[in-house]
Amino acid sequence: MEKNVKEWMERNKEYGIELLQKLVTCDSVQGNEAYVQDIVEAELKQLELQVDRFVPGEETTSHPFFCANRTDFSDSPNVVGVRRGTGGGRSLILNGHVDVVPPGKREDWTSDPYSGEVKDGKLYGRGSTDMKGGNTSMLLALKCLKELGISLKGDLIFESVVEEESGGTGTLSTIQRNYKADAALIPEPTNLKVFPKQQGSMWFRLRINGQSAHGGTRYEGVSALEKSLIVINAIQALERNRNQKINDPLYKEIPIPVPINLGTIKGGDWPSSVPDQITIEGRMGVIPGETLEDAKEEMASALNAIDDEWLKKHPVELEWFGARWLPGEVPVEHPLLAILQRNYKKSAGEEIQIEASPWGTDGGLLTELADTPSLIFGPGETALAHYSNEYVDIDKMMLVAEIYVHTIIEWCGQA
Amino acid sequence: MEKNVKEWMERNKEYGIELLQKLVTCDSVQGNEAYVQDIVEAELKQLELQVDRFVPGEETTSHPFFCANRTDFSDSPNVVGVRRGTGGGRSLILNGHVDVVPPGKREDWTSDPYSGEVKDGKLYGRGSTDMKGGNTSMLLALKCLKELGISLKGDLIFESVVEEESGGTGTLSTIQRNYKADAALIPEPTNLKVFPKQQGSMWFRLRINGQSAHGGTRYEGVSALEKSLIVINAIQALERNRNQKINDPLYKEIPIPVPINLGTIKGGDWPSSVPDQITIEGRMGVIPGETLEDAKEEMASALNAIDDEWLKKHPVELEWFGARWLPGEVPVEHPLLAILQRNYKKSAGEEIQIEASPWGTDGGLLTELADTPSLIFGPGETALAHYSNEYVDIDKMMLVAEIYVHTIIEWCGQA
Numbered sequence: 001m002e003k004n005v006k007e008w009m010e011r012n013k014e015y016g017i018e019l020l021q022k023l024v025t026c027d028s029v030q031g032n033e034a035y036v037q038d039i040v041e042a043e044l045k046q047l048e049l050q051v052d053r054f055v056p057g058e059e060t061t062s063h064p065f066f067c068a069n070r071t072d073f074s075d076s077p078n079v080v081g082v083r084r085g086t087g088g089g090r091s092l093i094l095n096g097h098v099d100v101v102p103p104g105k106r107e108d109w110t111s112d113p114y115s116g117e118v119k120d121g122k123l124y125g126r127g128s129t130d131m132k133g134g135n136t137s138m139l140l141a142l143k144c145l146k147e148l149g150i151s152l153k154g155d156l157i158f159e160s161v162v163e164e165e166s167g168g169t170g171t172l173s174t175i176q177r178n179y180k181a182d183a184a185l186i187p188e189p190t191n192l193k194v195f196p197k198q199q200g201s202m203w204f205r206l207r208i209n210g211q212s213a214h215g216g217t218r219y220e221g222v223s224a225l226e227k228s229l230i231v232i233n234a235i236q237a238l239e240r241n242r243n244q245k246i247n248d249p250l251y252k253e254i255p256i257p258v259p260i261n262l263g264t265i266k267g268g269d270w271p272s273s274v275p276d277q278i279t280i281e282g283r284m285g286v287i288p289g290e291t292l293e294d295a296k297e298e299m300a301s302a303l304n305a306i307d308d309e310w311l312k313k314h315p316v317e318l319e320w321f322g323a324r325w326l327p328g329e330v331p332v333e334h335p336l337l338a339i340l341q342r343n344y345k346k347s348a349g350e351e352i353q354i355e356a357s358p359w360g361t362d363g364g365l366l367t368e369l370a371d372t373p374s375l376i377f378g379p380g381e382t383a384l385a386h387y388s389n390e391y392v393d394i395d396k397m398m399l400v401a402e403i404y405v406h407t408i409i410e411w412c413g414q415a
Numbered sequence: 416m417e418k419n420v421k422e423w424m425e426r427n428k429e430y431g432i433e434l435l436q437k438l439v440t441c442d443s444v445q446g447n448e449a450y451v452q453d454i455v456e457a458e459l460k461q462l463e464l465q466v467d468r469f470v471p472g473e474e475t476t477s478h479p480f481f482c483a484n485r486t487d488f489s490d491s492p493n494v495v496g497v498r499r500g501t502g503g504g505r506s507l508i509l510n511g512h513v514d515v516v517p518p519g520k521r522e523d524w525t526s527d528p529y530s531g532e533v534k535d536g537k538l539y540g541r542g543s544t545d546m547k548g549g550n551t552s553m554l555l556a557l558k559c560l561k562e563l564g565i566s567l568k569g570d571l572i573f574e575s576v577v578e579e580e581s582g583g584t585g586t587l588s589t590i591q592r593n594y595k596a597d598a599a600l601i602p603e604p605t606n607l608k609v610f611p612k613q614q615g616s617m618w619f620r621l622r623i624n625g626q627s628a629h630g631g632t633r634y635e636g637v638s639a640l641e642k643s644l645i646v647i648n649a650i651q652a653l654e655r656n657r658n659q660k661i662n663d664p665l666y667k668e669i670p671i672p673v674p675i676n677l678g679t680i681k682g683g684d685w686p687s688s689v690p691d692q693i694t695i696e697g698r699m700g701v702i703p704g705e706t707l708e709d710a711k712e713e714m715a716s717a718l719n720a721i722d723d724e725w726l727k728k729h730p731v732e733l734e735w736f737g738a739r740w741l742p743g744e745v746p747v748e749h750p751l752l753a754i755l756q757r758n759y760k761k762s763a764g765e766e767i768q769i770e771a772s773p774w775g776t777d778g779g780l781l782t783e784l785a786d787t788p789s790l791i792f793g794p795g796e797t798a799l800a801h802y803s804n805e806y807v808d809i810d811k812m813m814l815v816a817e818i819y820v821h822t823i824i825e826w827c828g829q830a
Contacts, residue, residue, distance in 0.1 A: 101685055104627050105692060130629075165687070199631060203686045212519050214545075214801040215676025215698040216614060216774030221802070225677050229644060261630025262640050263690060264683035270516055271618045271678040271696040271737065272580070272774075273801045277520060281686040283630040322686065359631030359687075386629040386688045387636065 002346065005405050008144050009398050016140050016401070017123060017394060019043065021116035023132040024125035028098050030069075033076045033162045036098045040135075040160040041079045047142050049081030049158060056163070056173035063176065065369065067167040067324040076162040078170050080179060082155065083142070089153025089413035093184035093372060094142075094404070095171060095362055096135035097164030100127035101386050108388035122391040129380030133392030134187025135160065137379055140401035141408060154412030157181055164362050166203075167323035171362035175370040183336045183411065184372045187400060188361050189380025189392075192348070196337055196375055197250055198357035199258050200286030200327030200364055204299065205279060206231060207317035208267075210310075212276035221274035222310055224267055228278040230308050231316055235260055235282075238302040246287060250356035257356065258285035288327040288356065296320060325360025328367035328374060336375055336411055343406040347399060358382065377403075417761065420820050423559050424813050431555050431816070432538060432809060434458065436531035438547040439540035443513050445484075448491045448577045451513045455550075455575040456494045462557050464496030464573060471578070471588035478591065480784065482582040482739040491577040493585050495594060497570065498557070504568025504828035508599035508787060509557075509819070510586060510777055511550035512579030515542035516801050523803035537806040544795030548807030549602025550575065552794055555816035556823060569827030572596055579777050581618075582738035586777035590785040598751045598826065599787045602815060603776050604795025604807075607763070611752055611790055612665055613772035614673050615701030615742030615779055619714065620694060621646060622732035623682075625725075627691035636689035637725055639682055643693045645723050646731055650675055650697075653717040661702060665771035672771065673700035703742040703771065711735060740775025743782040743789060751790055751826055758821040762814060773797065792818075 026036035037053070044051050056073040060066055076099075085091070103113035103126045111117055113126045123133070142158060157179055161170030188195075208228045213221025239260040251257035262282040268275030286295045303316045330337065332354065344352040363374030379396035441451035452468070459466050471488045475481055491514075500506070518528035518541045526532055528541045538548070557573060572594055576585030603610075623643045628636025654675040666672035677697040683690030701710045718731045745752065747769065759767040778789030794811035 101688060104684060104688070108627070108691065201631065201687070212523070212802050213798065214774060215678055216616065216674060216700060216772075217797055217800070218674045218676045219670040220798040223677065225647070225680055229647065232640070232644065255634040259631060259633045261633045261687060261689060262638065262683075263630055263686040263688050265640055265690070265693065266681045268677075268679035268696075269519060270801070272616070272676060272698040273516060273519070273678050274676060275678060275680070276523065276803075278680065281683075283687040285631060357631075359629060382632055383628065383635040385632070386685070387627050388691075 004148055005144060005402055008148060009402050012140060013398055016136055016398060017118060019139060020123055020132060020136040023135065024116040024123065024128050025114050027114050028100055028127065029102055030099055030163065030166060031075055033098050037077050037079045037160060040098065043139055044079065044081035044158065047146055049083050052080040053077050054177065056169050059176055060169060060173040063172060065172055066169060067322065068163060068169045069166060069322050073162065073169065078162055078174060079160040080174060081158040085152045085154040085412060086415040087153060090411055091155040091181035092408060092411050093157045093159060093179065093181040093366065094138045095159040095161065095184055095186045095366065096131055096138060097161050097170060097362065099162050099165050101165050104388055110389055121394050123394055124389060124391040126390055128392040129189045129390050130385035131188050131378060131380055133380050133397045134189065134378035137187050137397050137400040137404055141404035144405050145408065150409060151415040152412040153415050156408060156412060161362065168325060168362045168365050171365050175365060180370045181372050184363065184366045184374040185404065186361055186363050186374055186376045187378030188376050189382050189385050190376055190378050191382050192379065192396060193353040193355050194337065194340055194375055194377040195355055195357035196330040196332055197288045198328045198361055198363055198376060199288065199359055200292065200325050201283050201360045202286060202292060202295065202320055202324045203281065203283055203322040205281050205319040205321050208278045209314045210274065210276045213274045215272040215274060218274050224275045224278040227311060228280065230306060230311065232262065234302050234306050235262065238298065242298065248356060250354065253355060254358060258287050260284050286327045288329045290327065326364030326368045327360065328364035330367060330373040330375060334373055339410045340375060340377060340407050343403050343410065347403050347406065419563055420559060420817055423563060424817050427555060428813055431551055431813060432533060434554060435538055435547060435551040438550065439531040439538065439543050440529050442529050443515055443542065444517055445514055445578065445581060446490055448513050452492050452494045452575060455513065458554055459494065459496035459573065462561050464498050467495045468492050469592065471584050474591055475584060475588040478587060480587055481584060482737065483578060483584045484581060484737050488577065488584065493577055493589055494575040495589060496573040500567045500569040500827060501830040502568060505826055506570040506596035507823060507826050508572045508574060508594065508596040508781065509553045510574040510576065510599055510601045510781065511546055511553060512576050512585060512777065514577050514580050516580050519803055525804055536809050538809055539804060539806040541805055543807040544604045544805050545800035546603050546793060546795055548795050548812045549793035552602050552812050552815040552819055556819035559820050560823065565824060566830040567827040568830050571823060571827060576777065583740060583777045583780050586780050590780060595785040596787050599778065599781045599789040600819065601776055601778050601789055601791045602793030603791050604797050604800050605791055605793050606797050607794065607811060608768040608770050609752065609755055609790055609792045610770055610772035611745040611747055612703045613743045613778055613791060614703065614775055615707065615740050616698050616775045617701060617707060617710065617735055617739045618696065618698055618737040620696050620734040620736050623693045624729045625689065625691045628689045630687040630689060633689050639690045639693040642726060643695065645721060645726065647677065649717050649721050650677065653713065657713065663771060665769065668770060669773060673702050675699050701742045703744045705742065707739065741779030741783045742775065743779035745782060745788040745790060749788055754825045755790060755792060755822050758818050758825065762818045
């Protein structure tokens with residue numbers, strides 16, 4: 001079996017590259033996922049899965065865990081494919097998102113951000129690492145199972161979801177449509193590590209108010225930008241304090257286990273005027289085991305504690321908006337982790353590294369809301385997610401496909 | 416004569432208020448000045464001045480001192496009115512701009528930013544202080560001269576110009592059309608002080624580059640926002656150093672004689688990504704006597720001297736764009752200053768305060784380029800320029816009109 005799977009992977013490497021190129025050349029940013037889902041749907045139909053295509057609707061946008069910048073998902077369908085088992089086995093969800101973050105500055109990319117170009121064994125493009133390379137590993141695993149004629153006892157559910165990058169609306173709606181399983185695998189870019197714990201996160205917006213004046217008499221006003229520097233310092237101190245508290249060994253290799261990222265800033269409307277308002281948007285990591293409410297409370301307290309006369313009278317406005325990912329935890333004793341560990345060692349020839357995830361994934365929703373313990377394990381480079389010249393190593397993608405095949409067989413049971 | 420003028424002003428206070436209301440209710444931001452100029456033109460025609468209406472054209476946009484964000488001024492006409500003297504006297508330009516800066520946040524205003532509402536002797540609205548109140552003082556002075564039948568030896572040139580707020584294109588084009596004089600008065604908001612020296616200024620843009628990464632592993636990237644904090648510190652230090660060098664007594668009451676204002680900031684495109692570029696726009700004050708080139712050089716050196724490994728490899732990009740005002744200087748011994756001082760004392764009953772201007776005005780162009788020494792003296796509140804709830808004190812506006820009448824008569828000579 002091991003030899004068969006390995007040989008199948010060698011034969012199908014070119015197929016995998018072409019499939020990934022088809023996915024990467026789709027600029028499937030938020031609101032533009034339909035075309036890439038057409039490709040996924042066609043692939044699933046060829047693999048003879050039962051396909052279910054649907055858009056998140058009102059039942060999702062009214063759910064208490066719904067959290068997005070939009071409520072219209074008409075061009076953002078989920079595609080789910082089910083491979084029914086013969087019965088008596090454990091079911092498994094394979095979940096991957098198809099939305100990508102915007103590519104950023106064009107000049108930071110050596111070629112087109114959606115090129116899908118292959119160079120030195122790497123396939124380049126926005127979404128290659130996060131996480132269309134991982135999705136391709138899963139699709140290859142399904143194809144291998146089919147072509148090698150392997151029948152499973154447990155159900156296998158492949159979920160190609162939208163909107164992970166801003167809060168998990170896609171996966172939330174699959175849960176509401178009753179897609180649950182005994183466990184889930186998510187090939188987010190872990191760089192071949194496995195993440196049984198994952199950081200949650202939430203987006204926040206800060207509004208810092210000043211008082212406008214002519215720039216030539218700027219001392220007559222109060223610069224919202226100068227006040228923002230004080231606020232940024234307070235956020236940086238909060239990040240330090242929160243991370244000093246964390247002593248989970250799964251985080252010991254991670255420089256900042258649960259970061260607070262300041263992602264955007266905008267303010268002022270005239271070079272010669274003192275800016276009267278600055279808006280900062282960011283992402284606060286939530287520690288596994290911590291509630292979203294506790295994390296929010298820490299942020300609010302840190303802002304309230306700022307010792308500045310102006311800011312005491314004109315407090316920073318804090319708003320939680322847009323994306324939110326639940327933190328998630330699967331005990332390290334979970335049997336799927338042991339299976340994955342064993343199969344990783346067999347295929348990769350070394351021990352798998354177990355760490356805590358530096359970001360939230362849809363695994364938080366699956367674990368916490370659908371009672372489906374989720375492990376994150378994928379081929380992408382963690383450091384390249386949301387980064388220019390993003391790529392995925394093709395051999396790693398094929399290796400993950402191979403490990404998925406064995407893990408699926410062992411978890412679901414061969415019929 | 417003094418009594419006649421004072422009585423005329425009392426009789427025409429209501430007229431002045433209504434005229435200023437007509438001007439303030441026009442939202443004459445950049446590119447939208449035609450309507451307010453219609454009002455000015457009608458007024459000048461009633462006053463029987465020769466009216467010249469023209470838009471800055473290619474001869475202006477190709478001038479080395481041209482400096483604006485646009486080259487199309489088709490909806491931004493200048494209006495100049497000339498009152499020819501009988502001969503043998505000194506000529507005088509009265510110059511005021513009609514463009515206003517944007518009003519900023521609506522909620523900072525207690526009523527509509529363009530209301531022209533009168534309350535407790537103050538007329539409110541964007542542009543009331545900067546500088547339609549001053550323009551109204553000049554128009555009232557012209558009306559008073561006409562209605563009291565005062566004939567002058569020297570020419571009087573009234574200039575209602577566009578685009579002062581971003582670099583003086585309006586006044587530049589009047590100079591190219593050969594409007595020059597023996598001196599000029601500009602009623603910018605000096606709060607009844609007179610400014611024989613004026614700060615120049617230039618707009619700059621800084622681009623600070625970082626390296627993007629996912630916010631959950633933000634330590635894999637380089638935050639352009641964190642690097643911006645270092646750059647902002649360097650700019651603040653540069654401002655302190657430049658101002659410590661200034662020991663001109665005209666600046667002694669001014670907290671920061673020649674400020675560097677950081678007016679806008681913008682960067683990052685996703686809350687969960689490390690921002691890879693931040694753009695800051697600002698205004699650098701230029702010291703009277705300093706050349707624009709010297710000031711630019713100081714800014715460039717300060718940025719180059721920043722001691723940060725990343726910024727040494729990825730230097731801050733510095734660009735000079737948009738608006739630029741020349742610094743200007745009229746010697747304190749200039750005869751127009753003595754005349755203004757004397758007439759101020761007679762009408763206001765106290766000594767006029769002489770200071771250096773905290774901002775550039777079109778007087779820089781007139782003084783340096785048209786050999787027309789310019790004094791700045793107006794009714795508006797300096798602190799309210801570019802500020803919410805901007806207003807002008809109506810009695811001050813009438814007082815300036817009265818002082819302008821006497822100063823014009825004495826400078827141009829009564830025929």
